[in-house]
Amino acid sequence: MHQLYKYDIYIFDCDGVILDSNKLKILAMKDALESIENIKDGIDSSIEYFTNNFGLSRYHHVNEFSSKFLSYYGLSKIELEKTILNNYADFLDKHYVKSEVIAGFEQIASTVNGLMYVASGSEQNQLRRVLEKKNISICFKGIFGSPTKKYEIIRNVLDEVGENKKAVMIGDSIADLDAAKANHIDFIGISDYSNTPDLLREKCTLYGYRVINNWHEIGTKVYG
Template identity: 45%
Template sequence: MLHINKYDLCIFDCDGVIFDSNNLKIQAMEEVLISYFFQAGEIKNSLGYFKKNFGKSRFHHVEYFLNNFLCVETNKKNDLKHNILDDFSSKCQKLYLKANLTPDILSLLNKCVSKKFIASGSEQSELRSVLEHRKLSKYFESIFGSPTPKDEIIHNILEKESTRNAVMIGDSFSDMSAAETNKIDFIFYSPFSNVKDEMIEKCTSKKYLIINSFNELGLNYD
């Protein structure tokens, strides 16, 4: 059994790791796209990409939707992009306030003595506000989000802390890729992943630790 406290730094994704919020955010994006009267096929393709690439920033996703799936006149794309992002942000702020915490995450945060950080695809100021409201900010040295890419966030954390004895706990391909880019360990937390089967296959082939519960990380839970 791996003991999480062997690391100097423990870097967490947010959606699907801290909060059980993945499906809530997919539903929120669907509601926003429906409100702009896009065709069912356009919405289906956009949500399929959103789900498969969860963990990337909303800025990336909306721009990708507009360039690849949504039929929008070129001169209207920029305004529509900002409108979709604003509407999605408003919905996310509300859903984060009601989203359940993942099982045992509070016990892990209390008992893990490593320095803890968040590196998320969620918008940074929104994320910091929500974590403060949910009284979770106190557990983390710093909370980082988009538009800065996740691999860059991790790079900056490692540089500032002057150590590479670190692990990323995530549930998506973007989390795994960010860890690999920075040559740190990766742990796949699987219960709420949108790409669980694909990630299990990939993590098994790469020999990354796969966990179904945080109590597999070598800490005793009361």
């Protein structure tokens, strides 16, 4: 039996794990920044940071942009961040639902026996709307996103179900790995859609976590 099937609780990231949406999110953030005429410099650095630190909330990223990378004029830091967040949300409201469900996920969702949750860096209400429109929200006992931090979401889920349950976080980013590690649960990395696949594999190897390329490997790899 594949190692995936031994858990009571399954906590999934969304982007790059359930939905093929990582590239869309990067495009959305680039569009959000480039739409603001008051920004003079720092967009490329912001997008690089966003890409390499995927899995953290938009609120974290935008604060990092305005604090460390962006040069702008005529707007306060609060005004700038609000404008970026609004532009980003508007773009995703139009396009996020178009993201495809990653091949193999629905088969996995139908075969695991434990309770399933989503813990994502995506904004919670927007995330719930998209998964509902995709007709897969019914798979999950709970769907949670930002502004609550991912490690806090996992902590809340564990508090709800009881700590005697065996739980796993499945994600494609270092933020996902860190959130699992902070809560002392297992982690499985999935690399095909990750923005940082080599780093993900390196960190999984370092901490003794499993890595798969994609959901189709579940049917072909067996762990003792």
